[in-house]
Amino acid sequence: MNMLIFIIAGLLVHCVFLASIFDIYFTSPLVHGMTPQRTPLPPPAKRLVLFVADGLRADALYELEDNGTSQAPFLRSIIEYKGSWGISHTRVPTESRPGHVALIAGFYEDVSAVAKGWKENPVEFDSVFNESKYTWSWGSPDILPMFAKGASGDHVYTYCYKAENEDFGAEDATKLDTWVFDHVKNFFQAARSNQTLFSKVNEEKVVLFLHLLGIDTNGHAHRPNSREYKNNIRKVDEGIKEIVLMLEDFYGNDGKTAFILTSDHGMTDWGSHGAGHPSETLTPLIGWGAGVNYPQKVTSQFFKDEFLKVWKLENWKRLDVNQADIAPLIASLIGVPFPLNSVGVLPLDYLNSSAHFKAESMFTNAVQILEQFKVKMTQKKETTLSFLFTPFQLLSDTEQINILRKARSYLHQEKYHEVVSLCKTLISLALEGLSYYHTYDRLFLGISVVMGFVGWTSYVILLIVKTHTNLTKSTQDNKASTVLLLYGFAAIGVLIAFLLLIQTCPWMYYVYCLLPVPVWYAVVKEFRIIQDLVPLLLAFPLGQSIGFLVIGTLGIEILVFSFFYRSTLTVGLIAFAGWPFITRLWAQAKAPTMSWTLLCLLLAVFPLMPVVGREPNISLVTMAGLLILLISSFSLTSLCKSKNKYVPKKDLTVHLFQMLSIALSTYVVNSTHSSLHHKKGLPLINQIISWTTLASSLLAPLLSSTFFFQRLLSIILSLMSTYLLLSTGYEALFPLVLSGLMFAWIYMEKEALQHYGDSLKPKLAVLDFSYTIDITHFRQLHLDDIRRSFFFVFFIVTAFFGTGNIASVNSFDPASIYCFLTVFNPFIMGGLLVWKIVIPFVLVSCAFEAIQVTTQLSSKSLFLIVLVISDIMALHFFFLVKDYGSWLDIGTSISHYVLVMAFTIFIMLLSGLAQLLTTKRIEPWGRAKRHSM
Template sequence: MLLFFTLGLLVHFVFFASIFDIYFTSPLVHGMTPHFTPLPPPARRLVLFVADGLRADALYELDESGNSRAPFIRKIITHEGSWGVSHTRVPTESRPGHVALIAGFYEDVSAVAKGWKENPVEFDSLFNESKYTWSWGSPDILPMFAKGASGDHIYTHSYDAKREDFGAHDATKLDSWVFDNVKDFFHAARNNQSLFSKINEEKIVFFLHLLGLDTNGHAHRPSSRDYKDNIKKVDDGVKEIVSMFKQFYGNDGKTTFIFTSDHGMTDWGFHGAGHPSETLTPLITWGAGIKYPQKVSAQQFDDEFLKEWKLENWKRQDVNQADIAPLMASLIGVPFPLNSVGILPVDYLNNTDLFKAESMFTNAVQILEQFKVKMTQKKEVTLPFLFTPFKLLSDSKQLDILRKARSCIKQKKFDEVVSLCKELIDLALKGLSYYHTYDRFFLGISVVTGFVGWISYASLLIIKSHSNLTRGVSIEIKKSSHLLPCSFVAIGVLIAFFLLIQACPWTYYVYCLLPVPIWYAVLREFQVIQDLVTSLLSFPLSHFVGHLLVFTLGIEVLVLSFFYRYMLTAGLIAFAGWPFLTQLWTQAKITSLSWTFFSLLLAAFPLMPVVGRKPDISLVMGAGLLLLLLSLFVVTSLMKRRSSFIKEDLWVHGLQMLNTVLSMYVVYSTHSSLLKKQGLPLINQIVSWATLASSLVVPLLSSPVIFQRLFSILLSLMSTYLLLSTGYEALFPLVLSCLMFVWIYMEQETLQHSGVSYKQKLTSIQFSYNADITQFRQLYLDDIRRAFFLVFFLVTAFFGTGNIASINSFDLASVYCFLTVFSPFMMGALMMWKILIPFVLVMCAFEAVQLTTQLSSKSLFLLVLIISDTMALHFFFLVKDYGSWLDIGTSISHYVIVMSMTIFLVFLNGLAQLLTTTKLSLRGKHKSHLI
């Protein structure tokens, strides 16, 4: 059986990895020729301001007094330049946003998975194409455009990462540091001849990355006074820098200024998904080559923003975020970034129609180059008779459009040139997508074939090893035993040869060859299939259809819960009525009522808001008090019992209750300290980390009796969970655990009802790593329900208070008891542990269910595996490569989540066994397990 689980784990890793090869491969290609507009550019230098985390509405709207928070930028909009909204794509994070702005392409997950701070993939950028680039700002952003660049012409000036403290008194200092250092830089340049000559060259870029707004938004929310005052601080800084540039360069009119943001921010202070507050960012441009403000009587936009902003009379020109890169390249006359997919927004340009037409033509040729390289790469590794070219953009079509565009330039039909170039760009981008996803269907069929085979084999293994069906191998199979393996070997050789002559990557061999041994294993169990069919034929058709419908409905509820959390509420309400549909109500009324009560109580959580909630420390304190009251009740009950474990358990529980009180104090004092902008107290930080470190050790000191051990685990993990909570979610593990305790009692009752005589009290059954295999029984139909309950509770633990499919469901404030200095990996790890705590509680309860129902963990695990794999296969078919980027990302993340759950179920099961069966003794020897 160990071999099966090992192979199963490997198979699931393959299925999990397949989604990255199919959907997360990098779209980048290399080998293109740089292209730039042949006419003189309007600007010699460009200044790019990126206010990290600035929402469009926060900048453009007026305050309560009817005044702008950014008067200088407002004056630019109405008197000097052009403005609009830059639409970002998911994920709305700093790195992908800056890549889109400066390199002109939307970074895929494959790049983010390889590294965050540095440049994990080779891509061209505006900075690389410039003669010189100087940048100031965050150490998380600046290095990725310098590393991998050709030459050493990109200079970075960044502050210490420790400055990025969400608990700092004044985060605007991050922006002040940038503005002050830029001023010092130009002051020093007056006395440095080498530097002075460099900054007077043409084709140069100055990049100012302003992180204060992002930091204040995370720490205090965008509606806070801190965030709004920071906008004024940025506006003042931009005004000073613009004035300094004009003085330094003698107001030569050759400087272009661009002010924008990488992403916005939700009302609750986070970003990463596709909410308009995250995807709508400001874009203001002015200076050399930029159109002056245009007054209009009507606009093409239907939203209410223009009226709210009082900007309805000034022409708004929206762009996609990647469009800003070709705009900047055109303005200073450098080649368009080779990997850019942005379309030049010609309406922003204040230049001749010839310049606009030539720039647009260059843009089209640059994107067409990527299409040609992509097509050539795919053609070289595909057999000629199997290659299907992109029909909408044939070689003749390309030449025809380019010839027409060049002819129109000569005839001065510049509007037609722009139209033709946009048509060519649109076709080239569609062609890029076509070749990027060329192998997707082929790989998808291979993975699905393997998936179905694996589910079939796992099902047959359950029937063969854990049911009462007749087992054995038929004579016919034995006689032809040599034919079956030879046939599958031949199929494998043919597939490998087919992949070899097409020079496919090694991963293709894994996906395409994996189904071969899986289906061989399925067909080897022909006798089991025969027995199953015979058994089903003897089973009443109505009963079979009824059970199948219930199972299918359950799977659909689980699948729909990933899209609509209230489906979990519907499921829990159905669970609440379960005792009344069986004889459990007559057997155990108090237990049944408890089950119904806690099921309905837990059903309320999925109806509560996932995101947008405000911190409410009183709810965290309330959860802590309820935990203490429950602890007092349990300790009192233990003291009434006479057991050799009483003293040991009492001091362990007493220590955990003290830890709960400390956690409540740390949460309250940390929240108060941060509100006063006094930062995170060191003693609070020490206590928090000590609590986290001890949470997995202290329960091991308690007795291995089911009730005491599970309650000890709850107390320890809840102390950590309180430290990671900001509101109502602190109550969730407590209610979930109460339901889990009742579930264990309920399963004992159902087992007794099934006729199994073995029944002990939970106050006497002990967790034991070396379980007696003779106590295990065969599977009943009711065990499918037990496995389904486990999967349902795991999904509820996952989505009960948050939604990991959208990372902005989680509040950074939840980790402030541990650290406030920005550290994405450490913060991510803490939030991941917060997510896992309810999982651990469910898995520990499931360990008790397996023990009390005398069921082999292997058989139940196989049932859970089949249910989760059926869900994963469902989500595999729901993966989209069309529609909005949010829809695409969500569909992919659902598959990844279910596959991760399947893989980590093994890890969680091991952790649960460790927590429930291991016994530590401070006296240096194990205590007796006898009652």
């Protein structure tokens, strides 16, 4: 098969495998066509004010200072004298959009929102804002518009400040909150003299939403334990107090205003969020005003955590809820229909109303969730063959009717406690049934994907054996049997397509179910190769077979375990350090062996270092910059002293320019963080230098010659200048040690060629990446090449997890991009973070490209082995995906699969980037040369 066609086919197949996880585990939970449900009794409140303090941790609000005073005295007085309080438990990912959707719409966002940056509505959804008579909202342009765009009609009004105000480097981020408070005051001041507006704000079913982003911004910039974060909490407390007093005065203390304060997510001690740490998932909830319960004194209460004693709140009843429960609470308080897709359960303990109202509200809640269940069941029944359809047994049509009839009967008999109990049972069953139908197709989709996985991996192995080894005899296919095989598999494909068609399945189901057909056709078509392989495998000594199997399994398991425990990489690197001694390579290459061993042990330290939660240490970044300058100066001096005729003068100019860039990057990092520390913002000249360095980082290596040492040195210097700008601590040293190990690896692999004869050992000084090797010089694969490929995969995994893990990807430190920008921009920030992650990958890939050239192997052969190893890992993670347990466990397991699948696809693209960086050259003062491998 042509290599280009194979890569395109491989990319398509792996994109399908990657997409499958979203259709299996991350499909939208939303259904449409339900009837709105509202409580028939008059509500206790005419209006509700929702304060969302973005990024506010529960402990940061509730804990007392050393002198016994509260960070938020007004809200503390509400807890003790006027309202109810508790903790709102969020789900992963702890990000702003999913948090606000849960609060206001009552359901947990599906991951498809990632594709639109969690700003636009990927699907239309109902919310309490949409159901209200009028909603006015003030705050961030990242949050408010999505609820206005999702609303029907023109009754949701938004007032947003400019996006550039969200500046992590700003002198005072509390201005984001004071802007909101000031504009709310001005709004109601204007309402006094505007009769139209005055009549609107005095209507029933009104929501006022104040989104307060200052705490989140200060938390990112200064950490939650900082003076700035705590001062912002005091500012918010003061602002809320002023708004409450202003509204009570405006409405004449009519007692019809309800207030709720909560947060969309918390924040870790190191100023990030996105994962499932308790500091991110525990947010405060305080309610008071019309319809909300007064403080309930208790003598004792039990929770698994010990926060109550720490917060000195053990005598006030703590009422915990799930974040989605807040939406039905808002709907119940102001008497609007519950959001159609809400899965929240009304927290009755927060309501200060009659038992009748509570029972009616709970009944409405149950019917609203049951409506979703019925629509979901109908949809699944209509798209499944009757003899294949298995209904949810615990909530049959008869059971639904019986429960509803009994609940209505209890209402008429005024047995309100029984109504509440029965409705909670119905809600529990309906939610379980929703999950059942939501995951109904998971089993057969999973089987289809696994069949495709196994088939593809088998085909790649057969391709390696057929084209890159001498294990099989050259035989031609029997045309008659091939045609018969083709018709047979075509018939199977038609049958599968027909079954999917009559069930009106989504078009992606066709892709997942039909993909195994051509893949397994390609495998079965190579039957003669399989015939040749079987006797060879059977003739192989049993002891050696078991040994290879154990070593291979252990290697794969080390890679898999490293996704859960980074320290596993340390074990692997220590084992690698002993490789030359086990294979006796040290006897003929003592200097490279010492370098290899030392650098392996140095690199083994990094996975033991903390990932996140560390304070910036710019002195380590400076040390890394100085070390790079020292090493590169020594290398260039050595080259010049050796009088190597293969070192063009232009190369020296390029290297000197790159060293200047390293020096500038080191200066810019120090200057920027010093400026931000003194709250002077990001200097413009620093920003210009940073973006210029980034833009030139891929261009500069192409200006140097394609000789082995010069080109690799140029790539390292160029990429390190950008990496320094994106570093805040010890991670700046990581690519430096990794690069040194890659050079040692190349030299060690050159020495390892003794097994195939000294004639194959190249002289690295004259090795030119752009030199086209005659295909007749390519050797066939040996068992040692499997080790080379495994080393590459291991180093790629080390490049990713050496300084990070899943949590550090989900919740990165904004301080790492301060040299480029401080104004919040998720796409640019995300792009810079991704490039920081990619840089070590590029270094490893370029080294692997050099090894392929030095060992005289076609890039295709080693690449195919790498593909097999990574696909086996991906299949392993596919079986480890969870849909039970904590949300952190579920999210992590899915993240692992997505990561390793993306890694497999990425390797294909990375191979092309490495070839570009190593083989191409730009000559601005002369005619450009085109090289090929």
